Amino acid sequence: MANSDPVYLRVVEDLRRQIVDGTLPPGAPIPSRHQITRKYSVGETAARHALRVLAQEGLIVGRVGSGHRVREKPILTPSYRSRVPEPHNPFAMDMQASGRQPTWSWRSELAEAPPEIAQRLQLSQWSPVIRVRFVCRGDGRPMQLATSYELVEFGQSQAPEEGTGERRSTVARMAANGTAITEISESVHIRVPQPSESDTLELPTGVQVLHVERTYWAGERPVETSDIVFPGDRFRLVYGIPVHP
Amino acid sequence: MANSDPVYLRVVEDLRRQIVDGTLPPGAPIPSRHQITRKYSVGETAARHALRVLAQEGLIVGRVGSGHRVREKPILTPSYRSRVPEPHNPFAMDMQASGRQPTWSWRSELAEAPPEIAQRLQLSQWSPVIRVRFVCRGDGRPMQLATSYELVEFGQSQAPEEGTGERRSTVARMAANGTAITEISESVHIRVPQPSESDTLELPTGVQVLHVERTYWAGERPVETSDIVFPGDRFRLVYGIPVHP
């Protein structure tokens, strides 16, 4: 049956089987192109294509000069929670749960809301907003990117700032302002990362990202919206939704 | 600046720009490999690689014999809602909202819970459960796949059944049984589709899927769990989460 199939698929299927059943454990080296051509009696094109497919599936990672290896920790899954006891930070909880040191760096500045963001915040285009860009790291490696836009009236400071370390959660900051967040809505989808994103997240080519658009509501009014981007094969989003409470 | 960049990226970026800004509208033909080699003065390998990248991003689709075209409806995004007024079916709502005719086909049978499912239902391995497999279609094209596992005690029928058409929601069915669903929990992540999945969902190679693991709880007890798989670039998951109600 695997007779008229493309040759490279034979290689892909064999290596994939070895990876998923543990014959090739995380970190194990994958045969090089030359070794594959000999072992499977295929040409170099097929060998290269097979490696590309596996890399694209996120099962292996290739580094120039040092070969391909089975991806480390093929998905330890810290979870990303939307419902989390405030004022705890879900990212910090996930990192600590998986034994990693969470760090943050961020930069806030006054900006003009691009059309899509203005729509999400029910503002007119190019209204002033406070934009904060985050990079969340675990053991120093970037794991999540976030850009958040906040109504200026609630912003403590309109001057550019930057820093490292945890930032108080939106709910807590708003509460300190006398504004109660009543609902958080999120929209989740898959997309291809921008080159800059796959760069900073150190994603192998072909791995797509989860993009979460989150909006914080105070009654009928959206007061902050953020875009959160992270590799969705390493993370899980976890939701718990009560049924008619 | 785009000087030391790989040649194929020049082609990718130019074509991508033309697609996103509408110069190449949905359905428009993409230059063939030979045309690309001439137009951009690149080799055939680069042209092929560029087309592969764009196909992998889901922007174009290639068919043997007839060339590449800009993907139709570059993603109208019906949304997938977790919180939905019962007894409405979120899939039906999405399809009707986007002017498509929703249809279903399903098949239920008695099965033994594989380890992971048993764990999710807090059963011992290979306990009997009722497994239902769904294919949800819009205008006849498969758009979502789901497999659900239900405790036998709540199953109306243990004999294999199959049918087409809508099925009552879990919450409604359980309510009819005298069991109130109190919470739905979901875990969401990205993964590479199984060959069978990308086949039935008609996904271009390289497009990954959203995998939702959903569990229905009656108090402390899980009573049903399902795996829902769908292309996360065409669909969105939408959540609305009240903050300390």
Add this chain to the structure above:
DNA sequence: CAGGCAAAGTTGGAGCCACAGGCGATGGTC
């Protein structure tokens, strides 16, 4: 003995060519 350097191996990019098989348009035949 240590440090540095060179060689070997590896990936990723790129070019060229060939062939099988699907698709479509063109032209010729009935």
Add this chain to the structure above:
DNA sequence: GACCATCGCCTGTGGCTCCAACTTTGCCTG
């Protein structure tokens, strides 16, 4: 005018080769 066969174009697969950039290893020199 309708229908069909043929031919050319296009993709997907696959083979071979070369090169630049990078890593690792181990040897050699100081």
